[in-house]
Amino acid sequence: MPEPPVPHGLDDQGFIAREGSLARVPAVFRPVVASARDRVLGLFGSRLHSAYLYGSIPRGTARVGQSDLDLLIALLDEPTDAGREAVRALGEAVDKEFPQIDGVGTLLYSRDRLLSELERYDLGWFVACMCTPLLGEDLAEYLPRYRPDSLLARETNGDLARWLPRWRERIAGAEDTEEARRPLVRFMSRHLVRTGFTLVMPRWNGWTSDLREMAEVFGAYYPERAVQMRTAAEYGYEPTDDPDILRSYVDDLGPWLADEYARVHGVKTPRPED
Template sequence: MEFPTRIGVDNDGYILNATSLDKVNCAYKELLNQVIEILKKCAGAKLHSVYLYGSVGRGQAVFGTSDIDLSVIVTSPFTPQEAALLNEENRKFISENPIVPKVDYDIGMMDEVFQDNSQYYWGFWLKHVCICIYGEDLSIHFPKMKPNFQICRALNQDLIDTLNRSRKEMNEGEVDNHQLLSVLKRIVRGAYCYVAEKDESWSTSIQENLQILQHYFPGEINFKKMKGAFLHKKIPTVNEVLNYIDYFIDWFNEKTMERSN
């Protein structure tokens, strides 16, 4: 691998969107139609648009392992009753469709999408990560982007809170292998954001992320350990993941301070 890798960008350096309906397995297309109907039932007229991202949209999903990841834009917040109905309908959907372990709903408000400071979060997300599968496609209102630290800062804005929440869940109760690997993936993707601009790349592969991170942080032993876990499909223990969380919370804070100075 040569560096900078320029993976995932076009000849002019703009980030390519790896998500496409053409890549979605037919079995998932039918499930997506069902999920849209669930959202329409639960949200009604406030449902503006729905966007697919993640492994299903990249054609890399594995039956029984891969989540369906959706960004959902609404014109007003869900009421407690609507949220409860969505949870119940989602539970039934999962029980009836064993190839999907989970449906993740990333819910955003229409007025948030077009706030002045949202270009590098919602603008980037809808333009370069998602594909619209229902409603008006808001991505057309945003320009193409190149890898930059503003995107990194926007995507990682809730990273520390997410890791702290994961730590609390692991300390309070049982977590499954899927959750443990999800935490590792979140750490890797968060760390890769810090070198994407230097690498002039936007990779969606965990293995590529780790290979790139090892190049730019050759002394960081934890990236080597995590690469081995994913390469050999070795599920980490709860204690191992807790150690990663504690270490990388400090690591992320340190890297953010370095970029701010």
């Protein structure tokens, strides 16, 4: 069995170290971040509890013209459909204004949801470890420290089996065009690689957000699936429009991974919306 990369991503006490910081945002993306920050504050005003960056921009690994801007917004009350629509419009406006990004993705939740017991090892972990504070009070102050253990693996990515039927519907409903298929390949590739990584994360005892490294870590423990996962990692960065790739995800790699995940870590606690 090949040796996995040397584990890292933990602090000196064995907890997952928080990724990203505003200091790591490359200069070319700082006007984008400033505009998004001001727009979020203007949109929600007194309803806003806090806002965060996540993804490649605060990690300092974003690629000009290829990376998107990822935001998480925490409100003092529950999001409404009008609020979600306003966030979508905000993202479109920022994307149109700044050519250095390729899209804006925004997660919108209430403060209570993010701090709830149900979300402690999913959205709570995400805020505490993957998100960089941008506005307001940092919710990480109210959350525990996290280790790369089986509980975290189960509650973050132990729901792949519930996603696969929805993926099949999205594939069937997508237009037969490159513009329709490429985003699906990118999204599903990233989801599968991250799920494959968290499957073996407790054995590796480390953390990374690099898709290629995630695939290498996974492949060290499941060499028979290593090529598939490395290919998915590449498509996570540079997606193809090949429909056969999508079919392989929902007919082969996805179902196998969902079954193995359930066997090793169990199934994620259902949410009300499930």
